[in-house]
Amino acid sequence: MSTVLEQIEQQIAKLSNKAVKKNTGTITAIADGVAKLNGLSDVMYNEMVQFPGGAIGVALNLEEDEVGCVVLGDVANLKEGDEVQTTGRLLSVPVGKALLGRVVDTLGRPVDGKGPIDAKEFYPVERIAPGIIVRKSVSQPLFTGIMAIDSMIPIGRGQRELIIGDRGTGKTTIAIDTIINQAKINRVGLASGDKDFRPVYSIYVAVGQKSSNVVRTMSALEAAGALEFTVIVAATAADNPANQYLAPYSGAAIGEWFMENGMDALIVYDDLSKHAVAYRQISLILKRPSGREAFPGDVFYLHSRLLERAARLDGKGSLTALPIIETLAGDLAAYIPTNVISITDGQIFLETDLFNQGIRPAVSVGLSVSRVGSSAQIKATKQVAGKLKGELAQFRELAAFAQFGSDLDAKTKAQLDRGARIVELFKQPQGNPLPIELQAAVLWAMQNNYFEAIEVKKVVAAATQLKDFFLTRKDPLLTKIRTKAALNPELEAELKTACDEWKTTLKA
């Protein structure tokens, strides 16, 4: 027996005396969150590097003599000559459902004060996007709850739809409303007990945002009950550029977990303009050659490799991306906007003029497009909104001509009146996404001239009444539209009866 014990002791001794090999280097220079290192001969590209004091870095430039490394964390205590170690691991973040309802930083560490996150798995931050074979075309809708978007610029699961516009035009609001709508749909779907129901989990990545904005977003999501289906990745303006540069990739890794595990996820990058600026800063400090507007040559790849990670996978789930870009004075032809427009599958363009006119969401129908098109729409929406985009475009054209002349023929006048009513109908307050069945019902009423007799100024109020009427008194009809996802003569007859009933209440 004693020999057995000796053997075990020897084994323990072997383990406890095992030397640990580390590859080390020293800091030769450090500035603005970027460290130049001497040594680290074994370091890999994108490998995590351990700085003294617990800070983590990522090796980005591997040169003959030195290694350029971005530092994710407090650089205040780092100095020239400090020893740095390789970790043998690529930068990775915790993933999984444990992150839902939490606010994390670029490295997936909680920053909301709700305690540690019990994540079982880690995914690398940088990952090659899914290839061609594993992908499936986008055909399942992802409802934003915003009538103007769902009816005219439909978004599908796995699509990349850019939200673009000047500052203060409601870009973030659209993204937040979409997240809130997913939570609402999830709740209804999960309560229905439908086995085929696929919930959509959301990830909101704040890049270079003010901390107060992140708090506001978090509160808005919490108030709407959407936080429990959402992960917020925050790299605020106070974080160093390295964190801001890597945050969208961390968010994508968190989203990929849902996609790889047969679930659907939505990711919002708010915003990629600031992301490009953070990357420009890092690149300039790393002395990479600069190009147009001082952005480095690989700024296109910066966004294309990120957005390519959004996909719908065959036999698995999907990751839908809503990147946000802020333009200056509506300039869509600037460097970063054109890059991202060309990468994405369409854009929702928000106009300052429309916003100031009180048309909110200020979606410019003419400049907005969804390249996935009607394949990401349910039949009911196609039936009621198929021609809406054309009608609205015609209305804008006519309205532009009409302002020069006073004599209009009856047909033109009718078209203008109808267009003005559609515009009014699409006005929607923030934080109030509409279920798709309600949108279909309201649009059906509009297509069947129930708003024609109502004064243009009163259309918004009437539409609100109609929505309330359907929600409070015609819930079974809405449920039927939702489950059938198409309008048949029977449902149309029911809609007609309901709208007639509503009209009588309106008169009263």
Next chain:
Amino acid sequence: MSAQSKKAQQLARQLFKTSLADGAVSAERVAGVLEYIEKHQPAHAMQVLKTYQRLVAQEVARSQAVVEHAGQVSAAILQSIAEAMTRRYQRPVSAVAKPNPSLLAGLRVRVGDDVFENSVAGQLATLAAHV
């Protein structure tokens, strides 16, 4: 990086290559290089010399195992470490002892950028990082 500093680095690398004999830094050759620089002082001589010093120091560190130790370390242990490192790196590596009481107990062997940690201080640091 300016063109001048690039040239200085290139020259330093050339001088470094000439300082090697059979893949190791030769004291004679280094002395020859220094003499040459003194006689034909290049532009940015300071930068050339600093880069040259860094390259030589790196190479010397690669062929030398610095054995930091807290207690006693015998010549036989140093010899076995030198042999093990020579086998591992497939180049001649000599071992040099360097007392370091802050290790508390055990050894730390440094060869170039690689550090082989087997000291109590190192284990405590690992423990502290995981707690």
